[in-house]
Amino acid sequence: MNSSQISEKLTAEGCSPENFVVNGHGSDVYCLRESGGTWSVFYTERGVDEPPIFSSRSEEEACQFFYDFIMRMEHWHIVGFYKEKAAAEAMESRLASVGIKAIRNDIPAYHTRNDTRYRVFVVGKDIFKFKQAFGEPQVAYA
Numbered sequence: 001m002n003s004s005q006i007s008e009k010l011t012a013e014g015c016s017p018e019n020f021v022v023n024g025h026g027s028d029v030y031c032l033r034e035s036g037g038t039w040s041v042f043y044t045e046r047g048v049d050e051p052p053i054f055s056s057r058s059e060e061e062a063c064q065f066f067y068d069f070i071m072r073m074e075h076w077h078i079v080g081f082y083k084e085k086a087a088a089e090a091m092e093s094r095l096a097s098v099g100i101k102a103i104r105n106d107i108p109a110y111h112t113r114n115d116t117r118y119r120v121f122v123v124g125k126d127i128f129k130f131k132q133a134f135g136e137p138q139v140a141y142a
Contacts, residue, residue, distance in 0.1 A: 088118035
């Protein structure tokens with residue numbers, strides 16, 4: 001496996017592209033990047049790179065480490081973001097009706113105190129079941 005294949009392979013396994021970047025820059029993601037002949041795996045937060053958790057001169061070895069590392073993560077895919085709790089509960093019911101387990105992770109103070117937003121996620125390969133049943137997620141951040 002090489003760096004040009006890994007993103008597609010991880011996405012096909014249900015990994016969220018929101019969690020990783022290959023040969024690029026991101027924020028709050030794990031990265032696989034080559035610099036000066038060395039491949040490194042590291043976390044970047046708010047654009048500041050952490051020290052590498054793995055380095056190798058071998059692209060294949062670094063890609064395998066990165067693949068295994070990212071695959072161990074639980075990948076949440078947001079499928080709903082709502083102002084009203086009832087709308088989030090309706091999405092949870094729609095998901096349950098097609099055999100998809102939902103995860104709720106609400107934001108209690110989105111803009112101000114007592115300004116709750118209700119988020120609904122699916123995990124891993126359930127994103128493919130979601131897309132088959134409902135199409136692409138239409139998430140509007142209100």
